[in-house]
Amino acid sequence: MRFRSTTILAVRKDGKLAIAGDGQVTFDKTIMKHGAHKVRRIAGGKVLAGFAGGAADGITLLEKFENKLGEYKDNIVRSAVELAKDWRQDRMLRRLEALLIVGNADHLFVISGNGDVLEPDEGIAAIGSGGSYAQAAATALVRFSTLDAETIARESLTIASRIDIYTNDDIIVEVVG
Numbered sequence: 001m002r003f004r005s006t007t008i009l010a011v012r013k014d015g016k017l018a019i020a021g022d023g024q025v026t027f028d029k030t031i032m033k034h035g036a037h038k039v040r041r042i043a044g045g046k047v048l049a050g051f052a053g054g055a056a057d058g059i060t061l062l063e064k065f066e067n068k069l070g071e072y073k074d075n076i077v078r079s080a081v082e083l084a085k086d087w088r089q090d091r092m093l094r095r096l097e098a099l100l101i102v103g104n105a106d107h108l109f110v111i112s113g114n115g116d117v118l119e120p121d122e123g124i125a126a127i128g129s130g131g132s133y134a135q136a137a138a139t140a141l142v143r144f145s146t147l148d149a150e151t152i153a154r155e156s157l158t159i160a161s162r163i164d165i166y167t168n169d170d171i172i173v174e175v176v177g
Contacts, residue, residue, distance in 0.1 A: 023170030052128030053098030105177030
């Protein structure tokens, strides 16, 4: 059994990126923490990153991604690809069970341990147990409202928290752009 962090949602709209994360961390079927911070500002505040999955694994991957940003002079595209390559090829990293969302005002990526670096078409990405609910809500709000990225991210994650038992409404939102 492992500590699990759940839902992260990212919304790029009107030159801004908002990433929202709920605060819940579970251990098997028990909520162990309500106010975890799964979204971070990195690269001097120019890049946002969040994780879902194993808590220690996600934090490890965030640190590795931040190191890649330093190595590639804040080039988020190259850093995402290089992290995915390392993650897939390195025997120790391959065992990490988490997903990352990283982005800035220009790019948004979901990175997995399978070597995947996905840039979503509509500027909306979600990971974790409540991710599909949050993404559906965000897609509707982007298409049919004039709300800004931060409000869409917060409200969509709130909706997901009312559906998914592993997502709570203790929401942290970070914005760049």
